[in-house]
Structures are given as structure tokens and as C-alpha cells.
Amino acid sequence: MALKDITLGQYFPGHSVLHRMDPRTKLLLTVLYIAALFLCKNVISYGLALIVLAAAVAVSKVGLKSIVRGMKPVVVIILLTAVLNLFYTPGHEIWRFGFLKITTEGLWSAAFMVLRILMLITCTFLLTYTTSPILLTDGLENLLGPLKKLRVPVHELAMMMSIALRFIPTLIEETDKIMSAQRARGADFDTGGLVQKAKALVPLLVPLFISAFRRADELAVAMECRCYHGGEGRTRLRQLRYQSIDYAGFLLGVLLVAAVAVLRHFGL
Amino acid sequence: MNDSIIRTQDLRFAYPDTEAGGPSVLNGVNLDIEEGSFVAVLGHNGSGKSTLAKHMNAILLPSGGAVYVSGMDTRDESKLLDIRRTVGMVFQNPDNQIVANVVEEDVAFAPENLGVPSEEIRRRVDEALKAVGMYEFRTHAPHLLSGGQKQRVAIAGVIAMAPRCIVLDEPTAMLDPVGRREVLDTIRELNRTSGVTVVLITHHMDEAAQADRLVVMSKGKVVADGAPREVFQRVEELKSYGLTVPETTELLWELRQEDGLDVPLDALSDEECAQVLYDLLTAV
Numbered sequence: 001m002a003l004k005d006i007t008l009g010q011y012f013p014g015h016s017v018l019h020r021m022d023p024r025t026k027l028l029l030t031v032l033y034i035a036a037l038f039l040c041k042n043v044i045s046y047g048l049a050l051i052v053l054a055a056a057v058a059v060s061k062v063g064l065k066s067i068v069r070g071m072k073p074v075v076v077i078i079l080l081t082a083v084l085n086l087f088y089t090p091g092h093e094i095w096r097f098g099f100l101k102i103t104t105e106g107l108w109s110a111a112f113m114v115l116r117i118l119m120l121i122t123c124t125f126l127l128t129y130t131t132s133p134i135l136l137t138d139g140l141e142n143l144l145g146p147l148k149k150l151r152v153p154v155h156e157l158a159m160m161m162s163i164a165l166r167f168i169p170t171l172i173e174e175t176d177k178i179m180s181a182q183r184a185r186g187a188d189f190d191t192g193g194l195v196q197k198a199k200a201l202v203p204l205l206v207p208l209f210i211s212a213f214r215r216a217d218e219l220a221v222a223m224e225c226r227c228y229h230g231g232e233g234r235t236r237l238r239q240l241r242y243q244s245i246d247y248a249g250f251l252l253g254v255l256l257v258a259a260v261a262v263l264r265h266f267g268l
Numbered sequence: 269m270n271d272s273i274i275r276t277q278d279l280r281f282a283y284p285d286t287e288a289g290g291p292s293v294l295n296g297v298n299l300d301i302e303e304g305s306f307v308a309v310l311g312h313n314g315s316g317k318s319t320l321a322k323h324m325n326a327i328l329l330p331s332g333g334a335v336y337v338s339g340m341d342t343r344d345e346s347k348l349l350d351i352r353r354t355v356g357m358v359f360q361n362p363d364n365q366i367v368a369n370v371v372e373e374d375v376a377f378a379p380e381n382l383g384v385p386s387e388e389i390r391r392r393v394d395e396a397l398k399a400v401g402m403y404e405f406r407t408h409a410p411h412l413l414s415g416g417q418k419q420r421v422a423i424a425g426v427i428a429m430a431p432r433c434i435v436l437d438e439p440t441a442m443l444d445p446v447g448r449r450e451v452l453d454t455i456r457e458l459n460r461t462s463g464v465t466v467v468l469i470t471h472h473m474d475e476a477a478q479a480d481r482l483v484v485m486s487k488g489k490v491v492a493d494g495a496p497r498e499v500f501q502r503v504e505e506l507k508s509y510g511l512t513v514p515e516t517t518e519l520l521w522e523l524r525q526e527d528g529l530d531v532p533l534d535a536l537s538d539e540e541c542a543q544v545l546y547d548l549l550t551a552v
Contacts, residue, residue, distance in 0.1 A: 011369070042440040124476055134373045145282055166369045169411040215364045222365035225357040226378035226429060227349055237376035237390065
């Protein structure tokens with residue numbers, strides 16, 4: 001079942017250095033890493049970024065398999081990027097067939113773009129794989145805390161996000177169940193053109209939505225019963241505290257960005 | 269009246285949004301629930317038992333009459349949090365009451381809301397999880413647990429709030445027999461060892477039979493109230509409310525009706541029933 005393959009927002013519990021790092025550190029490092037990726041220009045800087053990422057993956061003990069599995073939904077985007085870059089970059093021509101031409105520059109830029117997207121996704125996967133959604137939203141809430149003064153409902157947004165993440169597996173399970181039920185009564189989800197396939201989804205989506213609304217209603221009552229009354233005066237089971245690994249992480253992240261920036265300055 | 273943790277006084281309720289007031293769900297319920305007791309509320313679908321439960325911690329407010337939780341009127345909004353931390357509630361579907369995706373973080377949800385300091389939350393979470401026998405699963409993801417385990421996590425989530433009373437609204441309705449037993453054992457253990465008042469809403473006769481006190485509801489009214497042994501003897505009356513009696517009572521009742529045998533009706537457990545039958549056979 002394809003639905004089971006969705007690894008988005010999934011968390012693999014563990015005790016690696018990355019797991020123990022403060023979620024705020026990981027969030028900021030992810031941003032730093034993405035910034036570094038966009039500063040990369042050449043083999044050396046890409047290589048440096050790749051080494052850092054590979055080291056992080058190795059340390060996290062997440063396993064390449066689950067990362068590769070998570071890439072599946074974006075394969076189309078990656079291929080499209082590769083093709084567009086390959087054929088539409090002007091420069092020194094090395095191959096031509098009708099209106100299609102490949103240039104050396106196109107070859108390089110396609111390779112770099114694909115690499116960049118893959119690394120980007122891998123690094124965000126690392127973040128969600130090694131951080132429990134609750135800690136992740138805690139981190140976000142904490143980092144965005146200053147926005148509360150501008151009346152941005154930071155706590156509410158963080159709460160919604162963590163509940164959404166919590167219900168992903170539940171709703172996937174439910175979708176599976178409804179699909180089986182509809183299949184048993186002769187529904188066909190796999191054949192036909194795009195329009196037909198979309199139409200076949202209606203008997204799936206209607207019960208799914210109804211049940212999601214019912215769940216939301218029950219959850220709201222259950223939360224009220226457990227004295228939920230917004231973010232005011234809330235304490236946490238786990239207090240976020242920066243530790244030595246966090247400072248080490250920050251140092252590494254800043255060093256990486258600096259190194260890439262210097263390399264870029266020298267045209268590498 | 270100091271001993272009652274929940275008291276309803278001529279409680280009436282009708283859903284307000286239906287036209288012309290709508291049909292009334294509760295028609296004057298008077299109930300006193302003593303602190304530390306284990307009360308089962310039994311009733312057919314639509315008897316108003318769930319609606320009654322929702323009045324016990326101010327999820328619903330009475331249309332007429334009043335509900336007092338440990339002396340506080342549930343209509344008093346300033347006491348809302350105090351009422352809800354006094355009476356905890358567990359619902360039918362465990363999936364829809366678990367908020368977090370790690371067991372211990374879910375159990376911590378209520379104390380977090382109450383602003384309990386971190387170290388105290390840690391202590392309460394560990395204690396609650398041990399009380400329901402789910403401590404080994406504290407770092408698991410709830411969606412990977414069985415129904416009975418999930419429901420025990422939900423119960424732990426309520427215990428962590430340190431309530432004096434727990435209301436369970438058909439907590440076993442979606443569980444398999446194993447899960448049902450797990451949950452019931454947990455509830456009874458809680459009542460016995462921690463002295464938490466338990467109100468169990470159910471339509472299973474065998475679950476109701478385990479309580480100290482049995483309240484039977486029909487059409488929004490309390491129609492029978494007493495020890496399960498006594499209430500279940502009123503077989504014909506219970507049947508008229510669309511309820512059955514435990515199989516043991518049913519058997520003895522039939523013996524009485526059909527064969528005119530003089531057997532007592534108050535044998536609730538299988539062993540007691542077997543003893544009665546044994547006595548009957550040896551006497552002949």
C-alpha cells in the first residue's frame with residue numbers, strides 16, 4: 001500500500017547525539033545548512049556540504065533506507081529539475097538532436113541542482129526523523145516566541161501543528177480502512193484516466209472528512225476535560241535547555257556557512 | 269452532604285438548538301455520588317447516560333436543576349478549571365483523546381495545562397503510567413499500541429491531573445475482550461488502592477455487576493438505584509427498559525419462572541451461580 005510509505009513528519013526514536021540535541025538548535029542548524037547550500041557554487045563547496053550531511057546522517061543512525069524511501073514522492077520534481085537544467089542552460093554545446101541540446105554548463109547545473117534538492121530534503125528529514133513532533137513544535141514555539149508581542153498566535157499555531165502531526169498516522173490508517181471497504185464493494189481506485197481516478201476519490205474523501213470532523217470535535221472535548229485553556233500559564237514536562245552539544249552544533253553550523261561563503265568569494 | 273463528590277439536583281437537559289426546545293434528554297435526575305465509591309450507570313442507547321456524564325464536569329450545563337461538584341456549581345464559570353481537575357473524564361474512542369505522539373508527553377498534557385512545575389509533572393507522569401501498567405511503554409508512539417493499551421494511556425492522562433473522581437463514558441465499547449478486561453482491572457484497582465471515585469457509564473451487564481452501586485437510567489430518569497445484587501433481581505423491570513441481566517441471573521430467573529424452583533437471584537459470579545445449582549441438585 002503506497003499510503004504506508006509516507007514518511008513525512010515521521011519520527012524515529014533514538015538516543016544519538018542528534019536526537020539529544022535541543023530542537024531549537026536543530027531548527028536553526030537546518031536553516032543555516034539550507035543557507036549554506038544556496039551559497040554553494042562548485043564541486044569543493046558542494047563536497048564540503050555533502051561530507052557534513054553524510055556525517056550527520058551517520059551519527060543520527062537513522063539509516064539511509066528510510067531517507068531514500070522518503071524521497072519517493074519528490075522523484076518527479078527532481079527529474080523535472082534535472083531535465084530542465086540539462087536542456088535549457090545556454091553555454092558550450094556538446095550534443096544536439098533537433099531542438100534539444102546539451103551543454104557542459106547544463107550538465108553541471110543539472111547535477112548541482114539535483115544534488116542540492118536531495119541534500120535539502122535529506123537535511124529536513126534528519127530534523128523530523130530525530131526530533132519528536134512535540135519537541136519540534138516546542139522549539140518552534142520557543143523560537144517564534146517574540147512574535148507573541150505582535151499578537152501572532154504562536155502557541156495556537158504550534159498546537160495545531162503538533163495535533164496535525166499526531167493525527168497523520170491515524171488518518172492514514174483510516175484512509176486505508178475506507179479504501180478497503182470501498183474496494184470490497186467494487187470501487188476501483190487504480191484504473192482509468194486522471195478524471196476517472198479523481199472521481200473515484202470522492203467516495204473515499206467524503207467519509208474521511210466526516211470522520212475527521214467527528215474526531216476533531218471529540219478531541220476538543222477531551223482536551224477541555226484535561227483543563228486545556230490555551231497557552232497561558234502552561235508548563236512543560238521537558239524544559240528546553242541548551243547543552244554543550246548544542247553549542248558544538250552551532251559552532252559547526254556557523255563554520256560551515258563561513259567556509260562556504262569564503263569558498264564562494266574565491267569563486268570555488 | 270459533605271461526603272458526596274457529585275450531586276445532581278432535579279437535573280434537566282434538552283439540546284437548545286433544536287426547534288421548540290427539542291426533546292428533553294434528562295428529566296429530573298437526582299443523584300448523590302459518594303466520595304470513594306464505584307458507581308456504574310447502566311442504560312439503553314438514548315437513555316441519557318452519556319449526557320448525564322457530560323454534566324459531571326461541566327462539558328454540558330443543565331437546562332434546569334443543578335449539578336454540584338464537590339460543592340461547586342458547574343454553572344459557575346470562575347470554578348471551571350477547579351471542576352475539571354476534580355472530575356476527570358475518559359471517553360469511548362481512545363484515538364480521539366490522545367493529544368501527543370509519545371505516550372509520556374500525552375500523559376503530561378493535563379498537568380502541563382494546569383501549570384504544574386516540570387519535576388512534579390515528571391513524578392506524576394511516572395506514577396500515573398505505573399498505576400495503569402504502561403510504564404514500559406512511556407516512550408512509544410500511541411498509534412502503535414493496542415486498543416486496550418491506548419485506553420489505559422488515556423486513563424493515565426486523566427490520573428496525572430490528580431482528580432478525585434473519574435467518569436468513564438463507555439470506555440470499553442471499542443475494545444476486544446482482552447482490552448476490556450485490562451481497562452476494567454485498571455479501573456477497579458484505582459478505586460481500591462487510590463480511593464478515586466469512579467463513575468462507569470456502560471451498557472455491559474458484567475461490567476456494571478462489578479460496581480458497588482448500580483444506577484439504571486431510562487428515558488432520562490433514574491429508574492433503579494442500589495447494589496448490583498439487588499438491582500439485578502428486578503429482572504422483569506430491567507427487561508422493560510430494554511436491558512438484559514447478567515447471564516447467571518438470567519439462568520436462575522428462568523429456573524424460577526419455568527420450573528417454579530426456589531432459587532435465589534442474587535448469585536452474580538459464575539462461582540456463586542454454580543454453588544446455587546450444586547445446592548439445588550444435591551437437595552433433590
